[in-house]
Amino acid sequence: MANEPSFLFSGIRFNRKKFGADIARFQKKDIDTDSAKISSVAEGESAKTREAVEEKTASTKKRKRKGNTSENVEGFNVFRNSASVARSIGDVQADEESIELKKKKNKKEQNQQLERDAIFRKQHNIHVSGYNVPSPLQSFDELKSRYKCPSYLLRNLKELGFKEPTPIQRQAIPVLLDGRECFACAPTGSGKTLAFVCPMLMKLKDPEKGGIRAVILCHTRELSAQIFRECKKLAKRKKFGIKLMTKNLLRNADFSKFPCDILISTPLRLRLAIKKKKIDLSRVEYLVLDESDKLFEPELFKQIDSVLKACSNPSIIRSLFSATLPDFVEDRARELMHDAVRVIVGRKNMASETIKQKLVFTGSEEGKLLAIRQSFAESLNPPVLVFLQSKERAKELYGELAFDNIRVDVIHSDLSQQERENAVDNFRAGKTWVLIATDVVARGMDFKGVNCVINYDFPDSASAYVHRIGRSGRAGRSGEAITFYTEEDIPFLRNVANLMAASGCEVPSWLMDLQKKKWKKHRPKRDSISTKPDL
Numbered sequence: 001m002a003n004e005p006s007f008l009f010s011g012i013r014f015n016r017k018k019f020g021a022d023i024a025r026f027q028k029k030d031i032d033t034d035s036a037k038i039s040s041v042a043e044g045e046s047a048k049t050r051e052a053v054e055e056k057t058a059s060t061k062k063r064k065r066k067g068n069t070s071e072n073v074e075g076f077n078v079f080r081n082s083a084s085v086a087r088s089i090g091d092v093q094a095d096e097e098s099i100e101l102k103k104k105k106n107k108k109e110q111n112q113q114l115e116r117d118a119i120f121r122k123q124h125n126i127h128v129s130g131y132n133v134p135s136p137l138q139s140f141d142e143l144k145s146r147y148k149c150p151s152y153l154l155r156n157l158k159e160l161g162f163k164e165p166t167p168i169q170r171q172a173i174p175v176l177l178d179g180r181e182c183f184a185c186a187p188t189g190s191g192k193t194l195a196f197v198c199p200m201l202m203k204l205k206d207p208e209k210g211g212i213r214a215v216i217l218c219h220t221r222e223l224s225a226q227i228f229r230e231c232k233k234l235a236k237r238k239k240f241g242i243k244l245m246t247k248n249l250l251r252n253a254d255f256s257k258f259p260c261d262i263l264i265s266t267p268l269r270l271r272l273a274i275k276k277k278k279i280d281l282s283r284v285e286y287l288v289l290d291e292s293d294k295l296f297e298p299e300l301f302k303q304i305d306s307v308l309k310a311c312s313n314p315s316i317i318r319s320l321f322s323a324t325l326p327d328f329v330e331d332r333a334r335e336l337m338h339d340a341v342r343v344i345v346g347r348k349n350m351a352s353e354t355i356k357q358k359l360v361f362t363g364s365e366e367g368k369l370l371a372i373r374q375s376f377a378e379s380l381n382p383p384v385l386v387f388l389q390s391k392e393r394a395k396e397l398y399g400e401l402a403f404d405n406i407r408v409d410v411i412h413s414d415l416s417q418q419e420r421e422n423a424v425d426n427f428r429a430g431k432t433w434v435l436i437a438t439d440v441v442a443r444g445m446d447f448k449g450v451n452c453v454i455n456y457d458f459p460d461s462a463s464a465y466v467h468r469i470g471r472s473g474r475a476g477r478s479g480e481a482i483t484f485y486t487e488e489d490i491p492f493l494r495n496v497a498n499l500m501a502a503s504g505c506e507v508p509s510w511l512m513d514l515q516k517k518k519w520k521k522h523r524p525k526r527d528s529i530s531t532k533p534d535l
């Protein structure tokens with residue numbers, strides 16, 4: 001504005017040589033009056049108006065004196081000040097009106113966006129609570145347009161065959177990318193791993209050498225190893241330091257000396273490293289507690305607590321993920337997190353709707369063995385996972401089925417790390433048809449294409465049921481779950497029946513008429529599994 005000629009003088013012809021001294025004088029005045037104008041604007045509306053009216057009158061008089069002109073005069077602009085002020089009043093009013101208009105427009109657009117988000121969330125069964133929750137993702141491409149997602153990651157997603165984000169990914173990814181803390185609950189097999197790994201890689205941007213920047217905690221070594229592999233796949237083509245906390249690493253590594261952007265560990269191993277002062281977590285920007293409800297159970301809470309304390313970076317983003325989110329975990333999350341967003345897909349603590357669930361009465365322990373043999377003889381549709389309540393019972397059932405001409409294996413916590421890894425790998429590779437297991441692989445494990453889960457022993461809680469049967473029917477595939485029950489389990493049947501009905505399975509009406517019993521940990525003493533007569 002300062003150097004622009006006033007529109008009032010367009011066309012003035014002026015002898016610059018002759019009036020050089022005047023030009024200099026007026027130029028100074030021009031600067032002075034300009035600064036006067038600035039201060040007058042700063043002084044409030046009434047003073048501004050008064051001054052402007054006075055100057056406007058003066059300017060009109062002067063204009064009349066000068067008459068009309070035909071040439072542009074740079075730098076000679078005696079009336080510019082008054083004109084500018086006159087315009088500035090108009091401008092201020094116009095600005096105010098346009099700000100007001102813009103505000104209204106923005107508000108309208110915001111409301112329309114909120115409406116669109118609400119409709120989209122409803123379509124995908126996403127429920128959110130929290131302040132100012134970011135819009136869900138329409139597609140993976142939006143990661144680029146909205147968040148400048150690096151192309152290596154988009155390429156990796158494509159190569160992994162992920163065409164569309166799953167509902168939890170649609171909502172949790174933008175929440176985390178917006179730097180918000182998050183606790184989330186979504187069905188088993190619905191892609192929660194990608195929902196926290198993808199924004200983590202985007203936030204970390206590039207590999208660095210200054211210490212650990214992200215930590216993922218998982219309750220078992222098997223799940224840690226699985227998430228380690230998933231991270232590697234998603235980070236392909238980018239040289240992030242991704243480490244799995246193995247026994248060896250814990251014993252021998254000097255964490256200050258090797259680059260580690262992301263560390264994946266069980267709480268026990270990480271706590272040991274913290275206690276031995278082998279590890280510095282004060283730079284951690286991103287902390288994930290996977291299977292968070294399990295991690296917050298009393299036996300693990302002490303370990304989690306020391307990790308939370310060691311991650312002392314004030315700008316850390318923490319997130320909790322699970323398929324089951326009991327109220328006590330939500331309470332903890334609210335205490336722990338700042339301005340967190342809660343994301344629930346479907347209904348909380350529900351079994352996946354892609355699993356056909358069935359209850360089978362076996363009467364007694366012997367009845368179970370007969371039932372499983374009969375089921376395998378009629379139609380064995382591998383891979384099949386069979387859950388038992390203890391490692392002793394898992395070993396016993398393995399002892400029974402090992403000679404039945406089916407490819408069977410067993411996994412429990414008494415096996416060495418290598419044996420456990422082999423059991424998982426062989427099952428994944430299809431070498432094992434039936435894997436007998438304890439709850440050690442009930443949560444988080446992604447065995448692709450498990451056709452059937454058999455609860456040989458009735459699960460000891462609602463969440464155990466949801467997670468166990470969730471090893472089947474993953475990523476939109478269908479699956480089957482069969483739960484054996486004996487007389488002893490009848491008091492707890494109604495709880496499973498409720499879960500079945502809630503996920504759309506047909507439940508005999510007599511089951512719904514059973515008395516509802518509060519589901520405490522249900523682990524009855526059971527007879528040993530054997531076809532050999534007691535001696």
Ligand SMILES: Nc1ncnc2c1ncn2[C@@H]1O[C@H](COP(=O)(O)OP(=O)(O)OP(=O)(O)O)[C@@H](O)[C@H]1O
Nearest residue numbers: 162164165166188189190191192193323444446475
């Ligand atoms: N967008 C996607 N499209 C298709 N498949 C996907 C997508 N995201 C993840 N998956 C696949 O879905 C499967 C289940 O994912 P994941 O193991 O993360 O589930 P989860 O929700 O963590 O389950 P759980 O509660 O049992 O731990 C995996 O095989 C994964 O590769």
